[in-house]
Amino acid sequence: EAGVAQSPRYKIIEKRQSVAFWCNPISGHATLYWYQQILGQGPKLLIQFQNNGVVDDSQLPKDRFSAERLKGVDSTLKIQPAKLEDSAVYLCASSYIAGGETQYFGPGTRLLVL
Amino acid sequence: QKEVEQDPGPLSVPEGAIVSLNCTYSNSAFQYFMWYRQYSRKGPELLMYTYSSGNKEDGRFTAQVDKSSKYISLFIRDSQPSDSATYLCAMKEENTGNQFYFGTGTSLTVIP
Numbered sequence: 001e002a003g004v005a006q007s008p009r010y011k012i013i014e015k016r017q018s019v020a021f022w023c024n025p026i027s028g029h030a031t032l033y034w035y036q037q038i039l040g041q042g043p044k045l046l047i048q049f050q051n052n053g054v055v056d057d058s059q060l061p062k063d064r065f066s067a068e069r070l071k072g073v074d075s076t077l078k079i080q081p082a083k084l085e086d087s088a089v090y091l092c093a094s095s096y097i098a099g100g101e102t103q104y105f106g107p108g109t110r111l112l113v114l
Numbered sequence: 115q116k117e118v119e120q121d122p123g124p125l126s127v128p129e130g131a132i133v134s135l136n137c138t139y140s141n142s143a144f145q146y147f148m149w150y151r152q153y154s155r156k157g158p159e160l161l162m163y164t165y166s167s168g169n170k171e172d173g174r175f176t177a178q179v180d181k182s183s184k185y186i187s188l189f190i191r192d193s194q195p196s197d198s199a200t201y202l203c204a205m206k207e208e209n210t211g212n213q214f215y216f217g218t219g220t221s222l223t224v225i226p
Binding site: 040041042043044045048056091102103105106107108110 | 118120122155156157158159160161202206213214216217218219
């Protein structure tokens with residue numbers, strides 16, 4: 001079984017630029033999560049999708065972050081414009097059912113904003 | 115006060131030692147308790163999960179939950195250099211069930 005795929009693995013941008021991250025969850029997993037993990041901290045949920053609908057985006061900074069999950073499979077997370085404090089690892093995870101205790105994480109995308 | 119508190123370490127032990135990792139929490143509605151292992155530059159992987167109180171054992175790993183004290187532990191017996199990683203605790207409520215709350219992680223190094 002293929003795992004959660006993410007790209008790119010690394011990204012360096014300057015502040016005020018835009019950036020996008022892509023995630024392909026495990027086949028058949030209805031629920032997809034985007035987390036932000038700042039160095040030395042645990043993952044913080046940004047947004048959760050159930051199929052192509054948003055379940056929870058309460059911690060997503062909607063003035064600069066956006067996410068979509070077209071056709072209930074792949075997902076894209078975008079930041080525009082980026083700030084220095086957005087430097088973090090962006091993790092995508094998926095689970096078979098909503099709130100399922102078994103979340104499978106991708107390797108993450110390391111973002112550095114200069 | 116954070117939902118979940120975890121000592122970040124770092125923790126360094128000799129090979130073969132028993133390791134104890136701990137988290138405390140404030141939300142009495144948490145019912146699911148998870149431990150994840152995260153190797154450097156990798157995503158977290160689920161090690162164990164426990165529902166409500168009690169102990170759960172899986173090989174060299176034992177998870178304990180004490181809901182009366184709002185305290186959870188992960189014990190690693192006969193620690194190996196391959197156990198060197200960051201260990202994250204995570205918790206969630208049962209009914210709303212959707213959001214996981216993670217600790218900051220404890221960095222563990224097992225010295226050969």
